[in-house]
Amino acid sequence: MSGFKKFLMRGNLVELAVAVVVGATFSGLIQALVADLITPLIGAVTGGKQPDFSAYSFTINGSEFKYGDFVNHVLTFLIIAAVIYWLVVMPMNRLISLFDRNKETTEKECPECLSTIPVRARRCAFCTAELTPAPESSPA
Structure with a gap:
């Protein structure tokens, strides 16, 4: 039982649980943004109709393929991916670069x-090539 307790109390497991909860909440937020703001905006641009492809289908040999719902999910995925990229990834990359x-x-x-070596190295640890050491920075 103590092994299970140690497993549960590991830091990365707790961080993973927090990430799942935050991710699920963020997913709900993005889905609401798509359903309540972006989809009506697309409808306004395309003439007042909100795009809904769920009724689209085709039949082959008596089997009905409802591709419209798949198209709706693909559009939702693309919109969510774009929103996450522009609202999370881009600002985070900019912050890290700062x-x-x-x-x-x-x-x-x-x-x-082309191995990574310390700047002040005189010889490469991987290929043993002799290197010119970086100039020492003198204190001002």
């Missing part, structure tokens, strides 16, 4: 084998 801009370089690529 933090990385001021970060001091500590590694470089070996010109011979």
Whole structure:
């Protein structure tokens, strides 16, 4: 029983649970945004009708293929992906780039084998090529 308790109390499991709850909540928020704002906006642009493809289907040898609902889900997915990209990914990338801009370089690529090595290295640890060390920065 103590092993199960340790498993449950591991930090990454708790973080994963929080991420699932936040993701589900965010999904509901995005679906509401799509249903209540974006879909009516598409309807206003296309002449007042909200796009609804759920009744579209075709029949082959007596089997009915209802592709309209699939089209609705694809459109919803694309809209959700675009909203997540523009509202989450882009701002996060910009924030990370701001933090990385001021970060001091500590590694470089070996010109011979293209491995990542420390900036002050005199010899590559992977291919043993001799390198010119980086100039020492003198304190001002």
